[in-house]
Structures are given as C-alpha cells and as structure tokens.
Amino acid sequence: MNKRQPPAKVNWKRTSPLHYIESRSWWGLKRRAFVDVALTRALIETRGEADILRFDESLDPGSVLVDRRRRRVHRVPVPDSDTNLILKYEFFPFPNWIFTLPRSPIGVREMKNLRIVSALGVRSFTPVLSGDVSWGPFFLRSFIATEEIPHGCGLTAWLRDSNKCWREAFPSPELRDALPELASALATLHRNGFYCRTPVAKNVYMSRDKGDNIRFFIHDLPRPLYRPGRSLSVRCAARDLARMDKWAAQWLTKRERFKLLRYYLSELLEEETIDRAHLLAWVRWLTHYRRLLHRRTFISWATHWVRRRSKQMPFFGKWWR
Numbered sequence: 001m002n003k004r005q006p007p008a009k010v011n012w013k014r015t016s017p018l019h020y021i022e023s024r025s026w027w028g029l030k031r032r033a034f035v036d037v038a039l040t041r042a043l044i045e046t047r048g049e050a051d052i053l054r055f056d057e058s059l060d061p062g063s064v065l066v067d068r069r070r071r072r073v074h075r076v077p078v079p080d081s082d083t084n085l086i087l088k089y090e091f092f093p094f095p096n097w098i099f100t101l102p103r104s105p106i107g108v109r110e111m112k113n114l115r116i117v118s119a120l121g122v123r124s125f126t127p128v129l130s131g132d133v134s135w136g137p138f139f140l141r142s143f144i145a146t147e148e149i150p151h152g153c154g155l156t157a158w159l160r161d162s163n164k165c166w167r168e169a170f171p172s173p174e175l176r177d178a179l180p181e182l183a184s185a186l187a188t189l190h191r192n193g194f195y196c197r198t199p200v201a202k203n204v205y206m207s208r209d210k211g212d213n214i215r216f217f218i219h220d221l222p223r224p225l226y227r228p229g230r231s232l233s234v235r236c237a238a239r240d241l242a243r244m245d246k247w248a249a250q251w252l253t254k255r256e257r258f259k260l261l262r263y264y265l266s267e268l269l270e271e272e273t274i275d276r277a278h279l280l281a282w283v284r285w286l287t288h289y290r291r292l293l294h295r296r297t298f299i300s301w302a303t304h305w306v307r308r309r310s311k312q313m314p315f316f317g318k319w320w321r
Contacts (some may be wrong), residue, residue: 033131054227056143089143105132113221125219141215152207169241178214187267195236201247242289
C-alpha cells in the first residue's frame, strides 16, 4: 500500500485535514480514499486503511435506505459509536460521463463542495470520507460517506407526505416561520460567490436541534459554481432562487414568497431597506427562470420516461442517473 499527502487542489486548506490513502494492483485496479482525520480517528483505528479502501464493499443488504432497483444509498454503523454513516455511491459510465469524468469522480468532488459550504458558515451534511475504485480510464465506482442526521426529511418528502407523518413532525406554520433561515443561507453562499445550481427542495434537508428549532442542511452538490472574490452574478443567483421558488409556489402565497425575497435581498446586500425598482428587477428574473422550470415539452417528458424506465433495468440500471 502506498501512502502520500494529498495534492494541494484536493486538500482545500480547510480546518480539518484530509488523509489520503491509495493502493494499486498489478492488473490495473486502483483504489483511493480521502478521509477526514478529525472525524474518523476511531474509524481508522478500528477498521484500518485496507478496510477503508474497501468501505463501499462492506455493506449490509438490509440497510438500504432507498428501496429501488438502483440500490445506492446505505446506512453503515460506525464501530464503537452510536452514530451512523450514510454511504452513497455511483457507478460509471452513465449517460453524462463525458461531462463528469474529466473533472473528478462525483464522491471526491461532492466532499470538496460540502467542505466549502461548511467553511462559508452554512449548514450542510458533514462528509467523513470519499473515494473511488477504477478499472482503467472509463470504468470506476465513486462513493461518499456523510454523518447521519436523524429524525429529519427533505423538503420534497415533506410536501409529498401522503401519510401526514412529516407534516405532524414539522407543522406548516412552524416551517413557514423557519424559511427565512434558508433564505439567509442562500444569501450567504451567493455573497461569497458560491452558486449551488441544484438547490432544489429534495436537496434541502431539515431537522430539529436540541432546542427543538428547525434547521436546514444543504447537500447533493455535484457541479456548483464557485467564484470567490468576484462580483455577484444576478443570473446565477436568480436560477438558484427559482429552483426553490418552484417548491414554495406549491404551498406559499405570493405575499409570503415576496417577503422571503425581500428578506433574501436584505441579507445578500446587507441593507435594511431595498429599493423597489431593484426588487422588481429581481422579481422579473425569478419569474422568468421559474417559467422555464415549469415548461414541459414532449421531449422533456420522453427523456424523463426513458430515464425512469432505464433505472429499473437489471445490471445496466445502476449506470443511469
């Protein structure tokens, strides 16, 4: 086994250092893993480096969280601890591999993005380790493990809750009062030049803290746009807001959504009063991108139908995103 320090472009200079592990076989199989040292000292001591490199193989079939044919989300217990890890993995190639592989495997890239979001002061899933297994330039498996946040759900699961169990755990009036915190988190990211590109409702997780207050966590950031030190991009920020506004339009009134937009702009520009002309300009941008998201054509419907059916194919279904 060969060990060395991670490259500068992978270390990301965050408060918690990363430990880089790599192993190669004579037939071309390559394994590598990036481990958060501060969070996984006990994990490294109990499992060892060889077991961490094969972390995606030590799965319990009964621990599947997503009950679909494409089983790729698991709960993994940590030895000698009460906490669990949520392991998500992807198989390559899939249809858009040509746009993904040249950048970096999705697990390694998402760990980097989650650490950046956390460093900017916004709550997100805590990445513990990530890695990939490759067989040549085009066939590999990538994974990322994050700390589990118990007793919570995503915003899409809350909205589509047919049994009303999540609606009872997170009542509508209480969630409505907590939404300014989510608007403030997006404003903080945009002010620092970080645009999520995928802040849809299913990628926003909510849970309760020790004070029984609702807290939001951002996750699933495969391809964000991070431009620190540059001026604000209204177009990129409006696209992020439109993806969240698409969810809010299904249960909030126009007045409530307008108040959230005003609060977002006051946090973004760090001003108590917002000029009406400036506010209306943002409303036009937001309306434009929200209409684009709601627009549905035969091609978009057919593409979605093919993707849903392809995930159910045996063996090949795990390659489709």
